[in-house]
Amino acid sequence: xxxxxxxxxxxxxxxxxxxxxxxxxxxxxxxxxxxxxxxxxxxxxxxxxxxxxxxxxxxxxxxxxxxxxxxxxxxx
Numbered sequence: 001x002x003x004x005x006x007x008x009x010x011x012x013x014x015x016x017x018x019x020x021x022x023x024x025x026x027x028x029x030x031x032x033x034x035x036x037x038x039x040x041x042x043x044x045x046x047x048x049x050x051x052x053x054x055x056x057x058x059x060x061x062x063x064x065x066x067x068x069x070x071x072x073x074x075x076x
Contacts, residue, residue, distance in 0.1 A: 003055060003063035012042040013068045 019035035046064060050057040 005064040016042045
């Protein structure tokens with residue numbers, strides 16, 4: 001069964017990825033802390049969601065990252 005991550009997990013991963021990009025542009029202590037905070041939020045949400053749907057956490061995480069970083073083209 002394919003895991004379809006909810007929009008909230010997508011938004012959290014996008015925020016984490018954006019914070020990571022900010023670190024790459026300007027690796028300040030504040031940027032690093034923001035990335036750690038966003039990543040922790042995303043990871044915690046993935047863990048909760050995986051438990052809710054009875055899937056392995058790493059499978060849910062992979063599905064979320066795939067959806068964010070390699071989205072399927074829109075049909076139509």
